[in-house]
Amino acid sequence: MSKGKLEKFSEISAMPHVFQNFNWKLPTLQNYKGEQVAMKGKWRSDFFKNDHPIVIELACGYGEYTMAIAERYPNLNVIGIDVKGNRIWRGAKFVQDKGLKNAAFVRTQIEQLLDCFEAEEVDEIWLTFPDPRKEHRRSRKRLTSARFLDLYRQILKKDGLVHLKTDSTLLYEYSLESLEENDCKIVVHYRDVYAANEKENLAAIDRNFDLATSVKTRYENIHAELGETIKYVRFKL
Ligand SMILES: C[S@@+](CC[C@H](N)C(=O)[O-])C[C@H]1O[C@@H](n2cnc3c(N)ncnc32)[C@H](O)[C@@H]1O
Known part of the structure; x- marks a missing residue:
């Protein structure tokens, strides 16, 4: 039987490569430890820990492009963004199962992009x-x-x-x-x-x-x- 939405929400909340915005008015994202983190301007230094280019997939749904880019291009960092956690779960699980370190997912509204990235990031x-x-x-x-x-x-x-x-x-x-x-x-x-x-x-x-x-x-x-x-x-x- 396929997993229900609640189970998927619970699973992505425990994944270190998933960041979620639970309040559209707050510029921070919540990480897997339940901490509020400001990732804007810090993706390379704090998460990817490299200087590779960052590609983002907007309205990513299951995140097929995020998965493909992460798997095929280890010298790119990639972030899938969608408002629906149960969809993101698919890509996030793939990244976890494959042990990929160059991919993350953000559950937020695309309208919040400026809270997530700085100029030219x-x-x-x-x-x-x-x-x-x-x-x-x-x-x-x-x-x-x-x-x-x-x-x-x-x-x-x-x-x-x-x-x-x-x-x-x-x-x-x-x-x-x-x-x-x-x-x-x-x-x-x-x-x-x-x-x-x-x-x-x-x-x-x-x-x-x-x-x-x-x-x-x-x-x-x-x-x-x-x-x-x-x-x-x-x-x-
Ligand atoms: C038609 S689906 C496409 C999903 C996927 N890219 C695909 O091709 O299968 C559009 C996606 O956009 C997401 N979406 C729509 N408006 C959004 C918004 N303002 N912020 C974040 N995601 C949004 C929906 O949750 C949905 O997953």
Whole structure:
């Protein structure tokens, strides 16, 4: 029988690589000892204990990208972020079982990013199948709206890359417009990244194309089965 939510919450609370925010108004995170810790600006010195680049996966769900990056690239540090502890549990358990030391998970709202990272602390951001927020009145909540781009600008190092993977045509088209409007530099975008990979062997070009074409998330699988093409946008802020 699969584990219930409460059991998963209890398990992640005892994991040294999971940090949780229990109060949106407080800038601190709670660690596995139940202590309030301020990780902002301290991820490399206090947790990873190295100077490697930091990649974050926002709306990570189970954290498929966090798991893949941690396992394939020991010289990268990676942090999966999602508000749902029962989803994070999957990735956190994988990291624990594999004994990986270059991955962490943060259970918090993405809106709290500035409480978690200082300027230029993050090298790269992955947005993996974020909610498209179909209704227009909710477009402010899309992770490529001006409001979120501004947050990313405040933590991402200069020229750092942001990657968006989505099945949603609405979110893809909205994102391209929003990126133009907010003076971002679109590096590449594909309406069907797998078709592009077949044609141009993108995976051989660099690590991020390889990740984009080889790691499939839970939501990606659901939507691909429904016949959606998978879109990919790479941009700078
Ligand atoms: C459609 S799911 C995608 C999950 C995963 N990346 C995947 O591809 O399977 C969107 C995720 O975003 C998370 N989420 C939505 N709004 C959020 C917010 N404001 N802060 C943190 N996580 C959020 C949800 O909990 C959910 O896990």
